[in-house]
Amino acid sequence: MSSLRSLGILAEIALVCVISQAQTPPAQKAATKEPTAAPAPLIKTKTLTQEQQRALYLLEQLFETAKGFGSDRMKIRARGQIADVLWDYDEPRARDMFKEAFNSIFIMRQSHGAVGREAQAQPRFTPDSQLRIEVLQLIARRDISLAEKLSKTVIDVPSEGDAQPSPFMGRSSEQAQLYLELAMSVVATNPARAAQLAQRSLDSGIQPEFPMTLMMIGAKDRAIGDDLFLSALTAALKEPGRVSFNIASLGPYVFPDWGLGLFGGADLSYLNPGATRQVNPSLVSQFLNFVYNQLMISPEGSSASDPEGRLGKAMAGIDYMLAMQITPYFDRYMPERALEIRSRMSEMLSAIPAGPDRDQMAEFFSQATVSELIDKAENAKTENEKGMAYLRAVFASLKDGDYDNSLALVEKMGNGEMKNEFSMIVRMFAAMAALAKGDTETALRHARAIGNPQQQVNMFIAVLNKFLEKKDTIAAGTLLIEAEKLLLKLENTGEKASALVVLAASAARFDSIRGFEIMTSAVEAINHSKIADFQMDQFSKSANSGLEGYVADTLGLTSASFSQTFPQLASLDFEHALMLAKSIESKEGSVMAQLAVCRGALNNKNALMASEKENANPAASQPSKAQPSKAKTKAGDPKSTKPAASESAEPAGDKTKPTKKAASDKQPTPPTALR
Numbered sequence: 001m002s003s004l005r006s007l008g009i010l011a012e013i014a015l016v017c018v019i020s021q022a023q024t025p026p027a028q029k030a031a032t033k034e035p036t037a038a039p040a041p042l043i044k045t046k047t048l049t050q051e052q053q054r055a056l057y058l059l060e061q062l063f064e065t066a067k068g069f070g071s072d073r074m075k076i077r078a079r080g081q082i083a084d085v086l087w088d089y090d091e092p093r094a095r096d097m098f099k100e101a102f103n104s105i106f107i108m109r110q111s112h113g114a115v116g117r118e119a120q121a122q123p124r125f126t127p128d129s130q131l132r133i134e135v136l137q138l139i140a141r142r143d144i145s146l147a148e149k150l151s152k153t154v155i156d157v158p159s160e161g162d163a164q165p166s167p168f169m170g171r172s173s174e175q176a177q178l179y180l181e182l183a184m185s186v187v188a189t190n191p192a193r194a195a196q197l198a199q200r201s202l203d204s205g206i207q208p209e210f211p212m213t214l215m216m217i218g219a220k221d222r223a224i225g226d227d228l229f230l231s232a233l234t235a236a237l238k239e240p241g242r243v244s245f246n247i248a249s250l251g252p253y254v255f256p257d258w259g260l261g262l263f264g265g266a267d268l269s270y271l272n273p274g275a276t277r278q279v280n281p282s283l284v285s286q287f288l289n290f291v292y293n294q295l296m297i298s299p300e301g302s303s304a305s306d307p308e309g310r311l312g313k314a315m316a317g318i319d320y321m322l323a324m325q326i327t328p329y330f331d332r333y334m335p336e337r338a339l340e341i342r343s344r345m346s347e348m349l350s351a352i353p354a355g356p357d358r359d360q361m362a363e364f365f366s367q368a369t370v371s372e373l374i375d376k377a378e379n380a381k382t383e384n385e386k387g388m389a390y391l392r393a394v395f396a397s398l399k400d401g402d403y404d405n406s407l408a409l410v411e412k413m414g415n416g417e418m419k420n421e422f423s424m425i426v427r428m429f430a431a432m433a434a435l436a437k438g439d440t441e442t443a444l445r446h447a448r449a450i451g452n453p454q455q456q457v458n459m460f461i462a463v464l465n466k467f468l469e470k471k472d473t474i475a476a477g478t479l480l481i482e483a484e485k486l487l488l489k490l491e492n493t494g495e496k497a498s499a500l501v502v503l504a505a506s507a508a509r510f511d512s513i514r515g516f517e518i519m520t521s522a523v524e525a526i527n528h529s530k531i532a533d534f535q536m537d538q539f540s541k542s543a544n545s546g547l548e549g550y551v552a553d554t555l556g557l558t559s560a561s562f563s564q565t566f567p568q569l570a571s572l573d574f575e576h577a578l579m580l581a582k583s584i585e586s587k588e589g590s591v592m593a594q595l596a597v598c599r600g601a602l603n604n605k606n607a608l609m610a611s612e613k614e615n616a617n618p619a620a621s622q623p624s625k626a627q628p629s630k631a632k633t634k635a636g637d638p639k640s641t642k643p644a645a646s647e648s649a650e651p652a653g654d655k656t657k658p659t660k661k662a663a664s665d666k667q668p669t670p671p672t673a674l675r
Contacts, residue, residue, distance in 0.1 A: 051574040055601040058578075059086060062591050062598070072108045073131055074588045076101050078595065080135040085599045087142050095146065098139045102150050105132045129174055133181050140185035147185070148197070151178040173204030180209040184216055191220040195228045202235040205242070211249045218253060226283060229253050233290055243294045244322045254287045255279065255329060288334045291326055295319075295344050320348045370396045370405075377412065387413050394422060403430035403446070424450055431459050440466055440475070453490055457483050457499045464506050473510045480507055484518060497525040505565040512572045519569060519580055527585045562596040570600030 048056075059082055066078035083097035105128055132154070140147040154175045179201040187194035198213050210232065218225025229250065236246040252258040256279070323345045330338040368376075370393050377389035390413045397406045406426045413419040427446040434442035440463050447459035460483040467476035483503055490496045500522035508515025562581075569577040577600065581593035 049601075049604075051601050052604070054574075055598040056086075056089060058594060059598055062594055065587070065591055069588055069591075071588070072104070073127060076104050076108070076131060077134065078588075078591055079104075080138050081592070081595045081599075084138045084142065085595065085602060089602070095143070098135070098142075098146070099150070101135050102132070102139065103153075105135070106154075129177070132174070133178065136178055136181060137185060140182050144182065144186045144190075144193070147182055151175060151182060154178060173201070173207065176201035176204040176207050177209055180207060180213045183213050184209075187213075187216045187220055191217050191224050194220075195224045198228055199231055202231055205239050206232055206235060206246050206249050208249075211252060214250075214253050225253070226280060229283060230286070233286060236290070240294075240297070243297075244318050247291055247294065247322055247326065250287065251326070254283050258325075284329075284333050288330060288337075292330075292334075292337055292341070295323060295326075295341065320345060320352070323348055368392065368396065370409075374409070387418065391418075391422070394426065398426075398429075401433065403427075403433070406430075420451055424452055424455065428455065428459065431462075435462060435466055438466070438470075440470075444479070453486060454495050454499060457487055457503065460486075461499075461502055461506050468506070468509055476506075476510060477514075480511075480514060480518075484521070488521065492525045492529040494526075494529055497522050497529060500525055501562070501565050505568055508565070508568050508572060512569075515569060516573070516576055516580070519565065523580055523583055526589065527583075562593045563599070566593055566596035567600030567603060570597040571604045574601050 062078070063082050066075055066082075069075045069078070079097055079101040083094040083101065086097070087094040108128065136147050136151065139150065152175075179197045183194040183197040183201075186197070194213070194217050198210065198217065201207055201210060201213075214225060214228055214232065217228060232250060236242075236250065239246060323341065327338065327341055327345070330341050373389050373393035373396060377386050377393065380386035380389055390409050394406050394409045394413075397409060403426055407423060407430075410419055410423045410426060413422065427450050431443040431446040431450075434440070434446065443459070443463050443466070447456055447463060450456040450459060460479055464476050464479045464483070467473075467479065480503070484500075487496055487499050487503065500518055504515050504519035504522055507518050566577055566581060569580070574597070577597045578594065581597050582590060584590040584593050
């Protein structure tokens with residue numbers, strides 16, 4: 001069933017595309033403030049709580065510890081994180097650290113070089129490029145002008161992967177990619193500047209990051225977004241070899257319901273709240289004329305042409321699928337050209353080498369009702385034909401949002417692997433659709449039937465967060481127990497640790513004790529799983545990929561993220577959070593966790609306001625010199641025992657319990673390096 005398998009993969013890719021294209025602009029990164037004439041004054045030491053002053057001391061110690069990392073990438077990442085946390089307290093020092101971290105990436109690349117798969121990959125996929133983006137995003141949150149200035153210093157160096165550029169990616173431009181990342185960082189506060197940055201990226205063609213950037217800008221300011229779209233349309237004319245990619249990239253901006261036709265009219269609008277956006281007739285006309293002119297090019301000049309035969313077969317299929325997707329828009333808005341487009345589709349189909357694949361593709365996209373497809377499956381002569389018919393029936397049944405019927409059809413698919421994959425996909429879509437409507441009961445029913453424990457827990461967390469939105473802490477607590485039990489049964493792996501860290505963050509929102517208990521389990525899983533040091537770094541950022549990653553991002557989930565969980569725990573109980581961070585045996589992982597704890601303490605505005613109030617009225621704070629712990633412990637529960645944390649960054653793996661130094665009425669001054 002290789003043909004069915006390949007078409008199934010194509011369908012799965014289509015599902016991924018709908019999620020990624022239909023996602024609303026992701027939660028904005030912290031709003032970027034435009035630089036002012038004079039920098040904001042440093043926060044005075046006397047207004048800081050003792051925990052915040054300790055966090056500043058700890059930053060200095062972590063900075064020194066990070067110098068001993070064996071990985072240059074980890075050193076740079078830690079330096080960037082420290083600079084970000086330090087910015088509000090010592091901007092000049094933080095600014096220098098940011099510059100040093102960014103420039104060190106180029107030096108590291110020059111000294112190490114790239115070999116093997118890394119050398120063959122396009123720049124955007126190399127670890128160094130991803131690190132550069134991460135550091136630049138941190139800088140952009142603080143000073144977009146500095147970030148833009150540093151981006152201009154990046155020079156695109158052709159890689160081995162650029163020798164034969166992909167019809168999807170084109171010739172990769174790292175600088176263009178950075179411009180788009182900056183645009184997404186600043187769009188919330190300055191859409192005009194975001195458009196200017198995105199415009200610069202078009203000098204290197206339409207990059208894979210451009211569609212989401214365009215959608216974000218258009219959502220903020222439609223007029224600015226429309227102008228940028230027209231510029232992109234002009235840029236697309238200069239890339240005749242990327243017809244399908246460029247049409248698919250720009251289509252969602254013009255048509256809010258773009259992509260839903262792939263599912264037989266399925267109501268997937270919950271994935272794209274922007275679907276109610278009004279269609280601009282002028283853009284529709286210009287876009288469809290562009291599509292018509294591109295698709296009507298002879299096969300010799302189209303993206304389906306491939307003299308060497310390397311990608312011709314695949315691209316012909318993709319071109320055909322795209323034409324199927326765009327045809328309904330010609331029927332609706334430009335019917336006088338619809339017949340020509342359909343004729344062109346027949347030519348595209350003939351460009352695909354004769355054989356089972358071409359026949360199945362033609363059949364897959366032909367019009368048929370669910371009942372007709374079921375009859376075809378029941379009368380099929382081969383398992384391949386049977387599986388194909390049921391697969392088509394699954395997609396066709398989605399048009400009415402009848403997920404239960406879709407699942408029943410999936411069960412009839414003969415291939416066990418395909419059946420399991422599509423069962424999970426349909427259930428995840430069904431659960432997301434139910435959550436969008438606030439139907440937690442249906443969402444849970446589908447979540448509990450997902451065969452992949454990791455994805456099952458991800459859905460549990462999404463439902464749990466919905467319970468919290470409804471302020472139903474009882475239901476949230478019950479589901480929390482179920483999710484934790486499921487995870488604790490699994491073998492200690494990075495995936496298990498990831499889910500526990502995210503679960504701890506959700507728990508801490510309504511039950512601090514449970515939040516710390518689950519985080520303790522997460523640390524144990526980290527310490528007992530074989531996670532390489534370079535993988536430990538994934539806990540400081542999202543590590544989702546593939547279909548599950550797109551779904552998780554759509555639901556607002558991330559991979560195990562110290563930057564998400566530890567700051568929240570630190571705002572509840574600094575000492576306990578710091579103890580957990582120090583108990584991580586990996587030195588790199590422990591440092592990243594302690595950095596996240598510092599971030600939580602220094603960003604705790606409520607504590608800062610309380611400290612300022614105490615300084616304004618010293619007499620009011622005389623009865624008690626120390627605030628009680630916010631996270632209470634359970635008697636006899638070893639997980640909840642919180643030894644006092646020391647003033648220094650404890651080496652990873654040190655089992656000695658830290659001791660607290662005697663408190664002093666006189667508050668210390670931050671160390672010189674961080675002053």
